[in-house]
Amino acid sequence: MSLPLLNRRCENLSVQVFADRRQMGRHAGEAAAACLRNRLNAQDNVRIIFAAAPSQNEFLATLAAAGDIDWSRVTAFHMDEYIGLPADSPQRFSHYLKRHLFDIVRPGQVHLIPTGDAGRVCREYAALISRAPVDMVCLGVGENGHLAFNDPPVADFHDPAVMKVVALDPVCRQQQVNDGCFGEINAVPTHALTLTIPTLMAASRLFCMVPGSSKRAAVRAMLALPVTTACPATVLRTHPACSLFTDVDAYGELTHG
Structure with a gap:
């Protein structure tokens, strides 16, 4: 298997850059699978939060194909969901994760984020998350630097909530069109439910997969800016065990940084 073209650290953050998203996804998936096996060898149950986005396709395919994992001892969550889409809408993140991982x-x-009263869903899902520590989070970064649906206008590194209702930033909504999830921006919901940044950061191990040229500005910002909610992903540099897997399209020139 091809080695990363670049290995570096940015404060606490481990950064690996690969030639393309296929190699990135394979390496990230194998690293997450190894972590999961180790956790299952050490404890009865492993709790994981997953992102749902096209950036995760190759990673999830590798993880789904990994052997020697007792998935019956895994408790799975996802980190965000649109408000207002019908329960059977193919754009719902729960359906994406079922197709790409959970049904496999x-x-x-x-624990899928259900439809229904947003306040009640937040309370009940927060209670599920808070029952025990989260072992792993598998996430991406938005074009505006968001983590889950914590866009810059609503991101809070000290948020007291576990999950909250947010208004989606126009850049975030346009990304859903750019990713091919919606035909035009007026079809993208304006609000969503999201786990907060402290909830994601509380997990003991984070894997972050960010491929593609559309993410180049976000990757540059997350590695170069001060830790700031202007680019929420900068906070990943403060986590004691977070790995960023990216490709040349997203990272840019290998002399950068």
């Missing part, structure tokens, strides 16, 4: 590996417990 069959985790012992899967």
Whole structure:
């Protein structure tokens, strides 16, 4: 298997750059699978939060194909969901994760974010997340530097909530069109539910997959700016065990940084 073209650290953050997103996804998926095996060898149950986005396709395919994992001892969550889409809408993140992972590996417990009253959903999902520590988070970074749906206008590194209702930034909504998830921006919901940044950062191990030229500005910002909610992803540099897997399209010239 090809080695990364570049290995570096940015404060606490481990950064690996690969030639293309296929190699990135394979390496990231194998690293996450190894972490999951180690956790399962050490404890009865592993709790994981997953992102749902095209940037995760190659990573999830590798993870789904990994052997020697007892998925019956995995409890799975996802980190965000649109408000206002019908329960059977193919754009719902729960459907993406079922197609790409959950229906393949069959985790012992899967907690999908349901439709319904947003306040009630937040309270009930927060209670599920808070039952025990989260072991792993598998996430991406938005074009505006968001983590989950914590866009710059609503991101809070000290948020007291576990999950909250947010208004989606126009850049974030346009990204959903750019990614091919919606035909035009007026079809993209204006509000969503998201786990907060402290909830994601509380996990003991983070894997972050960010491929593609559309993410280049976000990757540059997350590695170069001060830690700031102007680019929420900068906070990943403060986590004690977070790895960024990216490709040349997203990272840019290998002399950068």
